[in-house]
Structures are given as C-alpha cells and as structure tokens.
Amino acid sequence: MHSIAIVAAAVLPGPALADVITIRSNEWCPYNCETGSEQPGYMVEVLTEAFAYSGHSIRYENRPRNRALRESRMGMFDGLIGAAPQGVARYVIPATPLARVQPVIAVRAASGFSYQGVESFDGILVSAEHGYNFTGEIDRYLTRHANDLRRIDLVFQSNAGALGLRKLLAGRIDALLGHQAVLSYLAGRQGVSEQIRLIAVGAPVEVYVAFSPAARNSRRYAALFDIGMSQLARSGRLDALRRKYGLEQEP
Structure with missing residues (x-):
C-alpha cells in the first residue's frame, strides 16, 4: 500500500492537467462494443473508471483491428484494448490485465x-x-x-x-x-x-490495454492505470462490472 501511495504521488496530475486518453479497438462485445452505445463494453468501462481516479477521461472509438494496431504503433492515438502481450511486443503494457479470456x-x-x-x-x-x-x-x-x-x-x-x-x-x-x-x-x-x-482450449489468456510505443505519455498512463485498477478491485466495482456484462463465469 505504501509503495502505491508513492507511485501515485509521482504520477497523479493536478485537476488542470486532466487528459483525454484516446483508445481504439475493433468491436469485440461484450468486452468492447459499439462506440457511443449505452453499454460500450466491459473493458471500456473498466478503463474509463480506472482513469477517473486520476482525473482523466477516455475517448473510445471502434477501428478494424489491423488498422488500430498500425495507427497505434505510429502514435496516432494513445492505446488499444484487448491486446495479448505477444502481439504488441514493443508497446507499453501495464502490470494489470484488463480481462482474462478463454x-x-x-x-x-x-x-x-x-x-x-x-x-x-x-x-x-x-x-x-x-x-x-x-x-x-x-x-x-x-x-x-x-x-x-x-x-x-x-x-x-x-x-x-x-x-x-x-x-x-x-x-x-x-x-x-x-x-x-x-x-x-x-x-x-x-x-x-x-x-x-x-x-x-488451453488456459485463459490475459488481455491488456497497450499504450503506443510512439506516444510520450504511455509510461505515465500505464502507471496510472495500475493504480486505478487496484482501487476498482478493492471497491468491488470490478465484480459489479463483470456482472453487468454477464462475465461472472469468465476466468
């Protein structure tokens, strides 16, 4: 707990520095669904609430997967969701997965x-x-x-x-x-x-938010995400979101 507080003090911005973090992914419901829908997807809502702890907001849009991978590598937006580490080797990956999928x-x-x-x-x-x-x-x-x-x-x-x-x-x-x-x-x-x-087949796969290797704030966002996820887990909010999207039985 003490180490998390130290990291938070180092990376949490003041209110004037709140960012809009741009995130893209293909539609992969119920994890990430249609842009602008009432239920944008489990991973989209988790990401939104995790970053709300540090005062940041998320702008999520659908993109075909190959296009999202290509554009994120170029730094055209901040990150993509639903990524397995072996598929995004050069990206900045937080320590905490967004979900585990079977x-x-x-x-x-x-x-x-x-x-x-x-x-x-x-x-x-x-x-x-x-x-x-x-x-x-x-x-x-x-x-x-x-x-x-x-x-x-x-x-x-x-x-x-x-x-x-x-x-x-x-x-x-x-x-x-x-x-x-x-x-x-x-x-x-x-x-x-x-x-x-x-x-x-096989074991569940951990999938992550992957921040662009070309974006300057990627390491800071990864650290903030881990802090927000620890807060969501302690509050019980992660379990509530899993229930909302019918993922109680997921690994």
Missing part, C-alpha cells in the same frame, strides 16, 4: 470433433480472425499454414466473428477459433446458441 473452438452442435492438439485439425478447414492469439500451439499452426486455403480461412474483416458463425452453420468452414464470451454473445445475437458447441 480461447475456444466453435463447431456445429452435431459435430463429433474433439480437440487433442493441432493434429485434430487435419482434414478440416479452420477459420480465425487475423491478429488474435489463442494458444501457443494453435498460434504456431495458424502461422505455419496461413497461406494454405485448404486448412486456414484467415479473416480480416471487423465482423469476423459474426461472419464466422454464419459460415460455420452454412458448412463453409468446419471450425471457428474465438473466445468464449465473444462467441457466446454473437451466437445469442444471431439466435444460434443451440446450433453450436464451444470447446475450451
């Missing part, structure tokens, strides 16, 4: 598919959204076979998850890689929850 494979409900390692993908077409991490083994498989259209359907569109579910149920792909809460949310929106089966 990688899953979606298959048709009647499918007999079971996952016993990437050898299970032999002979089937697997779809994944470009730029996401799943497990080390699966990530290596996707990289190794990225150009093999018989094995991998790599999707770059911002609506890759919703599109993937439609392709899965139409029989155009055999399996869809994603994350539990996101695919559950999308399946509910499409009214197809009973038509798919989600298979958990």
Whole structure:
C-alpha cells in the first residue's frame, strides 16, 4: 500500500492537467462494443473508471483491428484494448490485465470433433480472425499454414466473428477459433446458441490495454492505470462490472 501511495504521488496530475486518453479497438462485445452505445463494453468501462481516479477521461472509438494496431504503433492515438502481450511486443503494457479470456473452438452442435492438439485439425478447414492469439500451439499452426486455403480461412474483416458463425452453420468452414464470451454473445445475437458447441482450449489468456510505443505519455498512463485498477478491485466495482456484462463465469 505504501509503495502505491508513492507511485501515485509521482504520477497523479493536478485537476488542470486532466487528459483525454484516446483508445481504439475493433468491436469485440461484450468486452468492447459499439462506440457511443449505452453499454460500450466491459473493458471500456473498466478503463474509463480506472482513469477517473486520476482525473482523466477516455475517448473510445471502434477501428478494424489491423488498422488500430498500425495507427497505434505510429502514435496516432494513445492505446488499444484487448491486446495479448505477444502481439504488441514493443508497446507499453501495464502490470494489470484488463480481462482474462478463454480461447475456444466453435463447431456445429452435431459435430463429433474433439480437440487433442493441432493434429485434430487435419482434414478440416479452420477459420480465425487475423491478429488474435489463442494458444501457443494453435498460434504456431495458424502461422505455419496461413497461406494454405485448404486448412486456414484467415479473416480480416471487423465482423469476423459474426461472419464466422454464419459460415460455420452454412458448412463453409468446419471450425471457428474465438473466445468464449465473444462467441457466446454473437451466437445469442444471431439466435444460434443451440446450433453450436464451444470447446475450451488451453488456459485463459490475459488481455491488456497497450499504450503506443510512439506516444510520450504511455509510461505515465500505464502507471496510472495500475493504480486505478487496484482501487476498482478493492471497491468491488470490478465484480459489479463483470456482472453487468454477464462475465461472472469468465476466468
């Protein structure tokens, strides 16, 4: 506690120095949802409330994931959310994750598919959204076979998850890689929850807010975020936000 107070004294600004911190991400509900909606997403609300402790506000906008990665590297905005550290190696990453997400494979409900390692993908077409991490083994498989259209359907569109579910149920792909809460949310929106089966793979993945390597305030923002998150955790507010977005059962 004493060390947190010392860090806070070093980085907390006075009221006149309150910043508007610009954050971008693709739509990945319920973690980050549509810009300007009444429920902008769990991670957006966590970020907003964590920075409110230091008097800062958040301006969040949706961007396609590849564009958000490219523009944040250039310092065109302050940071992006929902990033796994291995995908943003040169960014400034706080010590505290925004969320933990469970990688899953979606298959048709009647499918007999079971996952016993990437050898299970032999002979089937697997779809994944470009730029996401799943497990080390699966990530290596996707990289190794990225150009093999018989094995991998790599999707770059911002609506890759919703599109993937439609392709899965139409029989155009055999399996869809994603994350539990996101695919559950999308399946509910499409009214197809009973038509798919989600298979958990690997351990939950910690995802973070990643601050631009080219922005001058990134290290200060990372420190302020950690302080705000410790306050949210102690107050019980993090648990309340998880309940709001139906994430009580998430890791």
